[in-house]
Amino acid sequence: MKISCIIVEDIQIAADFLRKFCEKSDLVEVKGHFLNVADALEFLDRERVDLLFLDVEMPGATGFDLLDSLTYSPKIILTTSKTEYAFDAFQYHVNDYLKKPFTYKRFLEAIEKLQQTQNAEPAAAPAPAPALQQPTSVVTGTDFLFIKSEDKLVKLKKDDILFLESMRDYVKFVTPAKSYITYSTLKNMEEKLIGPIFLKVHRSYIVNINKIDDIRGNTIYLLGNQIPIGKGHKDEVAARLNIL
Amino acid sequence: MQKIRTTFVFDESLNSTFLGELFEGDTIYAETVFEDFLKDLPIYWQRVETAYTNKNLPALGTAVHTCKTLFGYVGFTDLQELCQQFENKCSVNTAEELRVEYILLIQRKERAQHIIEKEYDRLRLFNEGT
Incomplete structure (x- = not known):
């Protein structure tokens, strides 16, 4: 079964790349692309997905604001061009961190890692940050x-x-x-x-x-x-x- | 000059190794991305100019951050670094203090835009011939 996802990204080129990578992999199904946090939250109120590809810096609210507002915990892959968010990503138990622009190879690594985590989850839940x-x-x-x-x-x-x-x-x-x-x-x-x-x-x-x-x-x-x-x-x- | 597969060769001012990995020889998609870049950059750059004119440094940093990402998708990795430095300075400097660097950034952006215009034309011709 494919991993369902949404893309929250304000740069169209970046979102197009992600969509293309998802289609190419045949492992991830894109349910929608949202240019800002408010629109993404509106969608997530109606529908659940397995994975969010989430940009951090967007107009109006950040990707972390979205994570603060979520009422359930999908997998999260942050997509950003800044490395400074690594600590926050760790705090939010983000599954992976893709620095834009990233290649298909790096994208696939993240998805495969995610699949491995999912398979391992019933045996051991991820440990909280110390x-x-x-x-x-x-x-x-x-x-x-x-x-x-x-x-x-x-x-x-x-x-x-x-x-x-x-x-x-x-x-x-x-x-x-x-x-x-x-x-x-x-x-x-x-x-x-x-x-x-x-x-x-x-x-x-x-x-x-x-x-x-x-x-x-x-x-x-x-x-x-x-x-x-x-x-x-x-x-x-x-x-x-x-x-x- | 380096090659993407054995056919299209990007301009030497672009990081062709990275572009080779990014597009994996798909010159049709590269053409689309370069076209989108030329369409999107003026819109995003307008935000940079507005923020600088209004001396709104947080907005200036955010706008440059967006352009930085955009430059990455067409292989301007060196320009990305320049944008990153400028973005960092937006949180500690005033608009006046950044004036010289801002002018440099404008010059680099215009040069980059010109190179991508030429690369887009070359890609289009290349793809028409294949």
């Missing part, structure tokens, strides 16, 4: 916590957190000003954040109940964000929020 080891990724205090994000420990006041979102092996902390991603699981966060203001409302979301604006149907609205209420969490949500 700097992001789970036990040290979050340190909690009474009314604040430190999370390891972007190679530093960021202090977050619990009151400032709007919600937490599970991103498979990562958790996104969303505050009104910024989002932070740390290597951890939502279950781990649930244990650390136990207390009166946080409530798990969905298998992928924990919300700060003080920040909820309103609830419509099975959706919680807080500061412009919409969070679904999971079927199995409805009763607890109703009880904790004093829904009459």
Whole structure:
């Protein structure tokens, strides 16, 4: 079966080369090409793919912004003409890094490496980056916590957190000003954040109940964000929020 | 001068070894890429000029970064390095401080464009004859 992919690239020549290489290999099927992050995200909201060929510097938002917004974890091959992003690529567990312009030979190496990783995955999941080891990724205090994000420990006041979102092996902390991603699981966060203001409302979301604006149907609205209420969490949500 | 397969020989100012690996002898595709380059470069270069005129250094760095990538696809690896140096300086220098290097970059870009125009014509003629 072919690997499904999309190309997120603002330079048409670069995207054309990639498409040509994919077709030539007969290993990768291109589902679409997007010139910017917003269009790619719109597509990815509707359809899942196995692999993203992702440029970093694009108008409006970077490839890393796209990775921050993804709700699942496809394979990622960064395509950029800068080598300075190697550290970020490592942090984001990017599968490969192609420096533009690259040859078909180099492209094929990346795809073959990806296939080998996929075959090996059931036996052993990829190890997290040492700097992001789970036990040290979050340190909690009474009314604040430190999370390891972007190679530093960021202090977050619990009151400032709007919600937490599970991103498979990562958790996104969303505050009104910024989002932070740390290597951890939502279950781990649930244990650390136990207390009166946080409530798990969905298998992928924990919300700060003080920040909820309103609830419509099975959706919680807080500061412009919409969070679904999971079927199995409805009763607890109703009880904790004093829904009459 | 080096050869791509045993037929088309690129201009010596281009990195013909790299172009040989990139196109793998597909001169029809090389013609397409060179044509696209000539079509796209003025559009991207306009962003460079606008950013420099407005003294918007972050935008200038980004615009030069895009042109740098484009130059790579037609074999101007040396010009890519020059663009990279200029791009790096955009984060630490002012537009005035970069004036001399900016003029040099314009000259190199115009020379590159001229070479690719000639190479595109040669590729077209070559492909018509095959």
